[in-house]
Amino acid sequence: MVQAHVQLMWPRAALAGLLLLLGACSVQPVAPPEPLPPVEVAEDSPAASLLALADSARARNDFSAAGRYLERALSVSRSGEATVLYRELAELRLAENEPRAAEGLALRALREAPDHPLWQADLWDLVAEARDRQGNEAGRDAAQDNAERLRKEP
Amino acid sequence: MPNRRLNSSILRAMPKKASARFFSRSLLLKAFAVCLVLMLVGLAWLDAFVRNRFDSHQWQLPARVFARPVELYNGQVLDSSQMERLLNLMRYRQEAGAPTPGSWSRDGQSLLLHTRGFRDSDGGEPPRRLRLRITDGRVAGLAQADGGALPVARLEPMQIGSIHPGHSQDRILVRLNETPPALVAMLLAVEDRAFYEHHGISLRGLSRAALANLRAGGVRQGGSTLTQQLVKNFWLSRDRTLSRKLLELPMALLLELHYEKNQILETYLNEVYLGQDGARAIHGMGLAAQFYFGRPLQELEPHHLALLVGMLRGPGLYDPRRRPECARERRDLVLRVAQSEGVISEAVLERALARDLEVVPRGGGALYAFPAFIDLVRRQLARDYPPAVLASDGLHIHSTLDVLAQLAAEDALARTLEQRDPGAAHQLTGAVVMTAPDQGDVLAVVGDRRARSTGFNRALDAVRPIGSLAKPAVVLTALEQPRRYHLASLVKDEPIEVPLTRGQVWAPRNFDNESMGEIPMLDALSLSRNQATASLGMELGLDKVIMTLRRLGVQRNIPAYPSILLGSLELSPFEVAVMYQPLATGGFRTPLRSITDVLDLSGEPVARYPVSAEAVLDQEATFLTQWAMIQVMREGTGRGLLGVLPPDITVAGKTGTSDGYRDAWFAGFSGNHMAVVWVGRDDNQPAGVAGSSAALPVWGQVMASVPQRSLRETAPPGVEWVWMDADGVRTSGEGCRDARLYPMMTASIPQQSTSCGERRDNDGGVRGWFRRMFN
Structure with missing residues (x-):
């Protein structure tokens, strides 16, 4: 994947990490966010333009449109892009206060994730957040443990 | 004496006569007053009735089901023949430069498309002109026709069905400002020239009709204005009786008294009955345009519009599919009237008269072409919506049907079964379900080798x-x-x-x-x-x-x-x-x-x-x-x-x-x-x-037949690739006799190894090998 695509996703991903830290008061403190790894949606991918539209829709709180854009992106996505799109869908469900749906989608993103510990750790953080919002403390702790272990991997 | 008797009788009779005259006049006056009161009461009642019914009128708009819009993007698997099949199905017409929505043309190696635009939960798409280049079965270039970049675009979704439980009316609502002006002009020229001048009834029209009826010795003409026709369609029977006429006239006057001409005209255009499709009654110009020509009303040409106007006189009599000669004769008459009234020019008339009726075959489009899929949609809707809502609220149901995948699935099943079990008296049948697992979308459902069959959905x-x-x-x-x-x-x-x-x-x-x-x-x-x-x-x-x-x-x-x-x-x-x-x-x-x-x-x-x-x-x-x-x-x-x-x-x-x-x-x-x-x-x-x-x-x-992405073979965390001996209990090594490579969960990896393979510990597999290398 070309490096240019990183521009598209980094600010949002970093913001997501920050939100996780600031917003999840009941989540136990986690290690400071490290820069997220490159996300595999290339600039010339049809999914990238839909992702950008989903961002705009979400910024104006139009979750319905954002969800539709992301699902369309999923249907035209190339190999390796699904993990990003599921992650975005999971974040959207969290924003819609549907943590159970968010957890499933974050786990789905993990299933599609590349073998990249930091990316996976970020997704486990999302799982932890979703589980915490459901009151599943044991599940949250397990997800956080996974995230921490992955961050320590060389 | 007799004279006296006579006189007295005259004298007695005189006051009686006078009193009778007085009484009859008084009675008449009273009767007149009563009639007047009754009439006024009746009018008041009619007035309330007309206003109440017209104000509260809600169109019976069945839920309409649409296929998923076809996405166009660079790299998409799509060959030219598929694209043309799609455009035919969507009733796009080939027109140089694709100047209007619903048209396309070839431009060297590219296709120019003018899409129709539509609403969706993400806002939808505007109508726009696209340049599409297809090479080696893939979209190799997509841009706006004016050269602007366009990473992804959608064709409007095809309507594949409508759900109207409980009644059989179907219509597509059109606003007057979306109606082709030529249609309105033709309609008025043929049905009611003085529409914008009269107050609901036309005395000239009525006397003309009366004269014609007198000559014919029976009721042949109604002389009705559009307003009267609307009143009749809305609230009265179709019988040509005097009592109906007596109600129709005041109701038409009252309707005109309270409502704008354009409001009445718009309602008329959406109400008129224009044919029958099995149990489904075709109402309104919008649906008639789709039913007869497979296109939106806005895209119809003068000869199409003239046919619709002509059919108003008798949708059965002038049914262009069953009685094409009658329909054409009537259409041509409407065209000539339109020309004589200055609606169309002489040149347009000549061109229009030369055109065929151009009616699409029934069932030739996407509408009702996929009964097995619609059956699935209907079942899902029935779980979530009451029948009344589906019947009348005009909901737009965006489904997951992928038309190309559906057609491919139908073809594949029919072709294969025809090879194995040819002939009309075949016994072998089958079914196909195709999905996109990532989203859970059902893309295609085939319930029979004859896919248009509406019977048992296998x-x-x-x-x-x-x-x-x-x-x-x-x-x-x-x-x-x-x-x-x-x-x-x-x-x-x-x-x-x-x-x-x-x-x-x-x-x-x-x-x-x-x-x-x-x-x-x-x-x-x-x-x-x-x-x-x-x-x-x-x-x-x-x-x-x-x-x-x-x-x-x-x-x-x-x-x-x-x-x-x-x-x-x-x-x-x-x-x-x-x-x-x-x-x-x-x-x-x-x-x-x-x-x-x-x-x-x-x-x-x-x-x-x-x-x-x-x-x-x-x-x-x-x-x-x-x-x-x-x-x-x-x-x-x-x-x-x-x-x-x-x-x-x-x-x-x-x-x-x-x-x-x-x-x-x-x-x-x-x-x-x-x-x-x-x-x-x-x-x-x-x-x-x-x-x-x-x-x-x-x-x-x-x-x-559909673009495929490879299934991922990358092992998830916790799974490693291990060479195993044929005994199934010892690991082995690459190149060892009877060794096979398996993905294996870490917890499954045996401790024992063959003499060919190396001794393993718990940290086996490729990842363990890397660890040992770097440690």
């Missing part, structure tokens, strides 16, 4: 033994116990006898009547060995396999008989698609959906059916099962498909054949599509079909 309702399609559930159950089983574990492909109740014995045989002895679990699945699967299943326990089937999404009662291990369980093709969904998604239940969005009449979102995912299976075990199913396609019962799909596309699947070769199944998936195929007979008699020979070819054709 895709949803043919519940048949699934045969070996059950075997992945047995393997998965084993692999979820990684300390006991892995894909290299040996299982006994030997005669097995399981005692049943009442002294019966279950003794399954392999389809080749042979037994292979001890074989790896992988081979048991890829070669579809019955005895090996049965012995593995009995070792695991029926209850555990049943639990796995439940987690896979089987909702029917599963009897705890050993034969379920080999697929005595009966499911419909759609239920098999549900069951294979978690296998295709790596362990997630993503509920199948046939609807994505519901919009109201104005295009505002009413409901969404979002994508969801729930982890229901062990991720590592699912990956191993998937990998074993990939081997089915590479070296097992699915290898017959080699060469049908591109070699770089990895797919996984499983054949299934029921006892007596009654049912042939194939269920399988790539990285982005899944399809389930069933072939058999309706009377459940032996059909001589096997999964690999009857269902697999259909599956291959269906999958080859």
Whole structure:
């Protein structure tokens, strides 16, 4: 994947990490966010333009449109892009206060994730957040443990 | 005396006469007053009636079902013939430069398209001109016609059905400002020239009609204005009686008194009856345009509009499909009147008269072309919406149907079955369900080899033994116990006898009547060995396999008989698609959906059916099962498909054949599509079909017709690649005798190794090797 695509996703991903830290008061403190790894949606991918539209829709709180854009992106996505799109869908469900749906989608993103510990750790953080919002403390702790272990991997 | 008597009688009579005159005048006056009061009361009542009914009138607008819009983007798999088929189906007309919505043209190597635009829950798409270049079966360039960049665009969704339970009216509402001016002008020229001058009734028209009726010796003409026609259509009977006329006249006057001309005209255009489509009554110009010409009203040309106007006089009499000569004569008359009234020019008249009726064949478009899919949508809607809402609120149902995939699935099933069972009196039939597992979208449903048939929907309702399609559930159950089983574990492909109740014995045989002895679990699945699967299943326990089937999404009662291990369980093709969904998604239940969005009449979102995912299976075990199913396609019962799909596309699947070769199944998936195929007979008699020979070819054709993404073979965390010895209990090494490479859960990796392979510790596998290297 070309490096240019990183521009598209980094600010949002970093913001997501920050939100996780600031917003999840009941989540136990986690290690400071490290820069997220490159996300595999290339600039010339049809999914990238839909992702950008989903961002705009979400910024104006139009979750319905954002969800539709992301699902369309999923249907035209190339190999390796699904993990990003599921992650975005999971974040959207969290924003819609549907943590159970968010957890499933974050786990789905993990299933599609590349073998990249930091990316996976970020997704486990999302799982932890979703589980915490459901009151599943044991599940949250397990997800956080996974995230921490992955961050320590060389 | 007589005179006196006479006089007196006269005298007596005089006051009587005067009083009678007085009384009759008074009576008349009273009667008149009573009549006047009654009339006024009647008028007041009529006035209230007209206003109340007109104000509260709600169109009966059935829910309309649309296919998913076709996405266009660079790299999309789409060949030119598919694109042309699509444009024909969508009634795009070929016109140089694609100047208006719904038109297209060739421009060198490119296609120019002028899309129609539509509303969706993400805002939809505006109509726009696109330049599309298709090379080697792929979209090689997409841009706006003016050169602007466009990464992705959509064609408007095709309407594939409407849901109108409880009544038979159907219409597409059009606003007056969206109606072609020529239509209105023609309508007024033919039906009511003085529409904008009269007050609801036309005395000139009435006297002309009366004269004509007098001459004819009966009622031949009504002399009705458009307002009177609307009153009649809305509230009165169709009988040409005096009493109806007596009601019609004041009602028309009252309607005009309270409402604007344009309001009345718009209502008329949407109310008029223009034909019948079976039980469905075609109302309004909007729907008539689609019904007769397959296009939106806005895209119709003068000769089309003239036909619609002409048909108002008698939709049955001038039905262009049944009585084309009458229809053409009437159309031409309307065109001539339009020209004489200055609506169209002489040149336009000449061109229009030279045109054919251009009526599309009934059923030639996408509307009602996919009854099996609509059946599925109808069932989902019935769960979520009351019939009254579906019948009248004009909801727009955005479905998941992929028209190209649907057509490909229909073709593949019909072609394959025609080869095996040709002729009109065929007995073999089948069904196909195709999905996009990532979203759970149902892309295609074929319920019969004659896909337009509206009868028994086999895709949803043919519940048949699934045969070996059950075997992945047995393997998965084993692999979820990684300390006991892995894909290299040996299982006994030997005669097995399981005692049943009442002294019966279950003794399954392999389809080749042979037994292979001890074989790896992988081979048991890829070669579809019955005895090996049965012995593995009995070792695991029926209850555990049943639990796995439940987690896979089987909702029917599963009897705890050993034969379920080999697929005595009966499911419909759609239920098999549900069951294979978690296998295709790596362990997630993503509920199948046939609807994505519901919009109201104005295009505002009413409901969404979002994508969801729930982890229901062990991720590592699912990956191993998937990998074993990939081997089915590479070296097992699915290898017959080699060469049908591109070699770089990895797919996984499983054949299934029921006892007596009654049912042939194939269920399988790539990285982005899944399809389930069933072939058999309706009377459940032996059909001589096997999964690999009857269902697999259909599956291959269906999958080859849509863009495929390879199934991912990258092992998830917790799974490593291990060379195993043929004994299934020791690791081996690359190049060692009888060594095979397996993906294996870390917990499964044996401690022992053959002398050829190196001694392993718990940190085995590729990852362990790397660790040791760097430590």
